[in-house]
Amino acid sequence: MGGMAVKKVGRGTYKQQISDDLRQQIADGTLAPGAKLPTEAQLTDEYGVTRGTVRAALDILVNEGLIVSKRPVGYFVRERKPMVFRPQAEFRPRPYTPEMDAFMTEHQGRDPEQTIEVSIAEPTAEVAKRLQLKAGQLVVARRRVRYLDGEPFNINDSFFPLDLVRDTPIMRPESIAEGANEVLASLGYRQVRAIDELYVRMPTPDEVRRLELAPGTPIGYHVCTGYTEEGKPVRVAITVLPGDRHVISYERRRETPADES
Amino acid sequence: MGGMAVKKVGRGTYKQQISDDLRQQIADGTLAPGAKLPTEAQLTDEYGVTRGTVRAALDILVNEGLIVSKRPVGYFVRERKPMVFRPQAEFRPRPYTPEMDAFMTEHQGRDPEQTIEVSIAEPTAEVAKRLQLKAGQLVVARRRVRYLDGEPFNINDSFFPLDLVRDTPIMRPESIAEGANEVLASLGYRQVRAIDELYVRMPTPDEVRRLELAPGTPIGYHVCTGYTEEGKPVRVAITVLPGDRHVISYERRRETPADES
Incomplete structure (x- = not known):
């Protein structure tokens, strides 16, 4: 059994060495977006391995969303046009620094389409904790998938305590013209602060x-909790951002003494 | 060849179904941190597959840093104590909201140790662009690996235009007591704004x-560019955050009219 384990690690190493080398070249720009990769035959010669090992190595990179296969021509570095996810847009629609203006312009704001499903649901432990719900309290879940050019780009699911939003536009399965945050504000729950948490992990089957993901594509898992002036949490928004399609961006500035007060 | 491809996808599907199911249970807390997974024999029975397929499925999760093998007892959900990475700490050492105070307390600030290497280097295209360097301009690179309890936790590499920091403490391979930002400020380059970009991807071999990563562990790749009041970029800091060890967090608040001015 020990022998088998060693053999397996050995095979994994060849395959991974090839995919690692190519990933490095993609990461540092040696293989630029749109560039053609060496052919399977070239890689087979270069590494002195079987065609099957080369294909397994290329499969890893296809799976991570880094390259695409265009048969019969070959493999190409995927052209990434990452979408900017800017959590701060919620409280500050327009950038306040010239640097962020330039960054946004370079990445071109594209407006996504979306699908919306609304349900009344038991909160997950994760949502219940952040909304400080008691056992048995339900939430309204607004689940959206956003599409860009017909491709699913990210998931944005928002959760509200049912007690707060019953019979409001937040419960309708359609876009809210003024935004859910304005509805909450009109109910007396204006959000003035938020905590963002961002986790990096592999995607779940759901x-x-x-998101029609290749299962080797890692995701950013962004949890935003919005609070009223009194510190009451009134909304949790969970955004799932496929790593191959996004850059998440913030602008910051040094606090002035006035800001600190 | 078509037949072989189908067979391969078929095998991949069984293995992935098992790892997907377990990953989902870990993600939603059904399998809590520290919990013991079903045994290989139980999974073999449950899915009606070979022991080899079950092991391959478990290997995927080990590789992603989600579970650990404790032979001969079995597999366990890894106990994750994520470290909080808070980019805003640079301009605002103390949280300004009670919510962030609570969040930080829950996650306990732990002070990492670090190794430091300093070099004069050609900038990568990525760094040169953000520092607006001309061809031939060199940078000072301060490369750090931060350790927690002896385990490498993250990479933090900072890059400064050589012209600005020549013969300053920034070039010494040791901790800078007052911090590199204060050194820059004393040279007349006080950073008052920053842009953060965060990318999610699989790690490179380097x-x-x-970071002594399992190669299936995705990373957050955080690029911070710091600007002076005049909009001159004077520092790029790149932090590589293994997804299995970190949560990245920001606090935000609604702008008041005074802030907007």
Whole structure:
């Protein structure tokens, strides 16, 4: 059994060495977006391995969304046009620094389309904790998938305590013209602060399905909790951002003494 | 050849179904941190597959840093104590909201140790662009690996235009008591604004080596560019955050009219 384990690690190493080398070249720009990769035959010669090992190595990179296969021509570095996810847009629609203006212009704001499903649901432990719900309290879940050029780009699911938003536009399965945050404000729950948490991990099967992901594509998992002036949490928004399609961006500035007060 | 391809996808599907199911249970807390997974024999029975397929499925999760093998007892969900990475700490050492105070307390600030290497280097295209360097301009690179309890936790590499920091403490391979930002400020380059960009991807071989990563662990790749009041970029800091060890967090608040001015 020990022998088998060693053999397996050995095979994994060849395959991974090839995919690692290519990934490095993609990461540092040696292989630029749109560039053609060496052919399978070239890689087979270069590494002295079987065609099957080369294909397994290329499969890893296809799976991570880094390259695409265009048969019969070959493999190409995927052209990434990452979408900017800017959590701060919620409280500050327009950038306040010339640097962020330039960054946004370079990445061109594209407006996504979306699908919306609304349900009344038991909160997950994760949502219940952040909304400080008691056992048995339900939430309204607004689940959206956003599309860009027909491709699913990200998941944005928002959760509200049912007690707060019953019979409001937040419960209708359609876009809210003024935004859910304005509805909450009109109910007396204006959000003035938020905590963002961002986790990096591999996708779950549900995320793979909703986002049509290759299962080797890692995701950013962004949890935003919005608070009223009194510190009451009134909304949790969970955004799932496939790593191959996004850059997440913030602008910051040094606090002045006035800001600190 | 078509037949072989189909067979391969078929095998991949069984293995992935098992790892997907377990990953989902870990993600939603059904399998809590520290929990013991079903045994290989139980999974073999449950899915009606070979022991080899079950092991391959478990290997995927080990590789992603989600579970650990404790032979001969079995597999366990890894106990994750994520470290908080808070980019805003640079301009605002203390949180300004009670929510962030609570969040930080829950996650306990732990002070990392670090190794430091300083070099004069050609900038990568990525760094040169952000520092607006001309061809031939060199940078000072301060490369750090931060350790927590002896385990490498993240990479933090900072890059400064050589012209600005020649013969300053920034060039010494040791901790800078007052911080590199204060050194820059004393030279007349006080950073008052920053742009953060965060990318999510699989690690490169160099990152795997420096962070002792399992190669299936995705990373957050955080690029911070710091600007002076005049909009001159004077520092790029690149932090590589293994997804299995970090949560990245920001606090935000609604702008008041005074802030907008």
